[in-house]
Amino acid sequence: MSDPQLTTVEPPRTDDAGDGTAHGTGRTRNPDENAHARRFSPGWIVKLVLVGLVDALGVYGILAASGVQAWWIVVFLVFALALVNWAYFSRRAVPAKYLVPGLIFLLVYQLFVMLYTGYIAFTNYGDGHNSTKSDAISAIQLGNQVRVEGSPAYPVTVVLQGNDLGFAVVQDGKAVVGTADEPLAPAQGATVAGQQVTAVPGYQVLSFADIAQRSQEVTALAVPVSEDAADGTLRTQNGTIAYVFAPVLEYDAKTDTFTNTQTGVTYTASDQGYFVSSSGDKLEPGWRVGVGFSNFTEMFRNSDLSGIFAQVIVWTFAFAFLSVAITFFLGLFLAIVFNDPRVRGRKVYRALLILPYAFPGFVAALVWRGMLNPRFGFVNEVLLGGAQIDWFGDPWLAKFSVLLVNTWLGFPYMFIICTGALQSIPGDVTESARMDGAGPLRVFRAITLPLLMVSVAPLLIASFAFNFNNFTLIYMLNNGGPQFVGAPVPVGHTDILISFVYSIAFGTGGHDYGLAAAVSILIFLVVGLISWLGFRQTRTLEEL
């Protein structure tokens, strides 16, 4: 793990005039004169040790990753190590020294998520297409081993001959033994106790512990009952009892098909990610395949939805915008109110105002849901003296309630930020404006707000994006209700885009990760574009 402390230790730059050991004391020397000595300053040593540790971890990681053939990790580690060493040993890469640690974490944990989501968007990953093709084949094989009807349960003895596992059972009173290649045949000289074979000459009898060790091999072993394959095979699942199984479906690796042994129907692997017969019957499960843009087009296919879809989009924007505006102005107002040092008990006020933020969001959503219950909620029953206001029942009222709760949740964040950001506004600027005769409102509009916006505007945009995708609140508070009456998908008046996606991709008929990923990306494009435009509008980028 690369250490965040890395940035904290910096060697003196040789191209700067500076003294490695003195702390900016004003002594100036010729840089070339003592370049050599500086390399061994304490900062330099600490840096060397830290980068050395990172390198050691990285090299270890490369070795370990090569060992398990995780080539992507190897490539990334080589790249990251090169980057780290370049950043910290190059004299020119000063900004990189400060950016590299954060960027590496960002690359690993954020960009990977985006790329992976992008990849999923082009697959049919979801219920029924959950894993790889080989997993699907083995799952179909596992699921289609049907015990031959009326066949007995054999107490089985697992035996070993050389490297070949075999089964020994008592069949019709006689001991028989066989392996995967050798069908069951009478075992000469075998010892039988009750219904179980206890010893077979030429074979080693495995104990249950040995069987458990070889779990995979034993459960995969199928011993033919006779030369005729149609008689089925002897298999065991628990190492103690074996049954005769006849697979209904047989897989042929050469043709990549399953054949039903009873009906003769052939199921061929399709490029849609499942085995399908000529009549269109599919085998479960399928597997994950690329499906191109079909997840993206899927969204626009359902024309019944377009009216509701438009409503959801409008509400999503309104919700995100209003949430930011209300929380910001409330937070800013309170920050200014309590920025006056003469207000007694400011500390207590501030601590109490932050309280709503101290609860995890979902806790607050659950509490408010209970408090806004139309018949028994605290708000109606106690605060409003037994009113019967259906806070989440009426579309407009529900929207109001959602915003109310989100205000409660969100304004402390804005309050903290504004309180912090207000500290960057020099007191003398506002003071002199006031002396020039500007009223408090004018000081606020002409000086405080613009100065505040410099550091706060990007946060407002980020907050907009957060609320745009504020799934937890909507889902936990009222699940998007009240529902549109008779809508073809379960969607409600307060559903925002992301919760709408959730109910389409995960709410009806299983999980469809491919679709969810595709919609995520579309949402990202829309929000990203808007944010970028908003960013330009606030001129923040211009000032960069």
Add this chain to the structure above:
Amino acid sequence: MATTTSVEPRSSAVPGSRPRASAPVRFGRWCKELGWRHLVGVVTIVFCVLPLLYVLSASLNPSGTLTGSNDLFSTISGANYGALWSKGFGDWARNSIIVAVVTSIGTVLMGAAAAYAFSRYRFRGRRGTLTGLLLVQMFPQLLAVVAIFLLLINLKDVFPLLSTNSLPGLIAVYLGGALGVNTFLLYGFFNTVPRELDEAARIDGATHAQIFWTIIMPLVTPILVVVGLLSFISTYGEFIIAKTVLTSSSKWTLAIGLYTWASDERNAPWGLFAAGAVLAAIPIVLLTLFLQKYIVSGLVSGAVKG
């Protein structure tokens, strides 16, 4: 951090402060200048605290529920609080604190370093990186857990410590978000520190590291504390990623534990849940109280003037 903040002498000047009135302030003027502030404060606090009182009341009631327990404090019993500890609450609290503390310190250091680079250096790709940082935040994290889980299990054979069911693994995931919105907050604040200060120091022979640590960082303490606090709070309350990463209940954080209680559709122990939520909020409140003096230290204005 502690050492650097103590190095710098503090100015007593507070932004927007005026000379204190030596004569006793008359009541009318007090109302006009300060009284209304208290009124606003009290009203807002009622809005803030009512739901929390409701939770507190439910937590003191052994059969507390979140719907319709409207006779506040009709029953007072510590039964829920007593029962918490046998459910692993102590472990969760410890894990939460560890994860949140480490994450917030890491976030502050990495964020401040990045903000310093953006604010003080002009390099190729700077604008692009800044815009990129902003845009990354816009990505809907609906499928993040699927991707993160996959990533972590692939790390299992390479860096077991960063894999699933490990606190360092979770912290690393959270640090992936260290450069993000926080960087902008820091960046904006760094920009308000006059460059003349760096220049002067540079002429005096300070290196970029010395400027960063001994000049800039002390001046931006308020925003460092704000970012640390925000990071602490959001890490502390995060449960969606946490419950994917941490599999055994002894490694859980408070948020996962509370979520698990609430997700029991049939027998959710709401009384326990409420008690847990109340206790979970305490560290945040204490932290806010304690950190306030750093947030509102007024250091910047004093230093800028000097």
Add this chain to the structure above:
Amino acid sequence: MRRSILTVLAVGATTFALAACSSGSSGSGETATSAPTSAAPKLTGSLTVWVDETRIDVFKQLGAEYQQKTGVTLNVVQKPSGDIRADFVKQEPTGQGPDIIVTAHDAIGNLVTNGTIQPVQLGDKTKDFSQVSISAFTYDGQVWGVPYAIENIALVRNNKLATSTPDTLDKLIEQGKSLKTKYSLVIQQGANGDPYHLYPLQTSFGAPVFKQNSDGSYSDEIGMSGDAGHKFAAYLQKLGKDKVLDTAIDSQKATDAFTKGQTPYIITGPWNVDAFKKANVDFSVLPVPSAGGQDAQPFSGVQGAFISAKTQNAIVANDFVTNFLASEPVQTELYTAGQRMPALTAAADKVTDPITKGFSDAAGNSPMPSIPAMDSVWQYWGTTEAQIISGQAKDPSAAWDTMIKNIQAAIDKSKG
């Protein structure tokens, strides 16, 4: 020179790091080897079992017993009940899922569709289990797990308020009203409805959610459309107008009302028994009276253990579910802990508790459908019922027909 220092340091650190890491990984690895006990167990190794919060305690206890017996450590992992299935489906393909998942049978369809579990051969033990539990665990002709408990909702009566119960729901509501309690009957709902708790009423109108085949399994043909469904929808509207059903009454409020004696009757499941006992309510458990003329059949949920298709420990996992979990002492132990009727008849026969028997007697032959099509039903079903009850949907028959149409469309879509 600089490089050489770095190299030396790096190599030194590598060796150190390698040593640290290798010793660390062997200690924290998944293969928790069991401590040797005096009983000299036969096996080593471990099984990972996922359970939700409702069963975590008893499975930890079973884990200790199983280790005592066999030497295999049971690594019991608690997952939130809301996430356990989706997490399993997500994690199983990576090979990092558990060996065994414990959940209710209605997950089977989804788990099989995703190829995440494997069939279990109960062999001759099949007949040791109750009919409903085996049919619930049968899907596509195979048994996919080992059941251990059955649960369903029933009518629960406060004996202080009423001592006899009429045989129709309408009469019951009348009786309840004459008692002048705050409610005559509570059935938990919520803003998004609760079709599970209304299902006994619905079946009494002859409108099962899906049609049942002769062997008790479900086809994916919707059974609640047409006349029977319309009658039930109209009945819901009537109960909604009478305020017998109310979307404001959620599970917390419903339980609360019964424990406080505000209602003589509640339709609920065994999970609330503890709360009722704790509140010292004298209560009986009875079958739900018919509302529409036919038998009221609640859904039966059958709990059991399923083996991952990708387990590396198939032998031990099978041993655990088919030999250990299916044994009478263990099923009895699970009963003692969970108070649900055991699936194993030998254990079920020993149950004498009138409450458990009451719930068992209230069960019909309606296991909750486990077919994947059921996933398409819940949301529409609940929403529509809530809209009828709350009066948002003025015409119950029309709302019901729209719901059927939407469910059918969702089923068709998920079939591809």
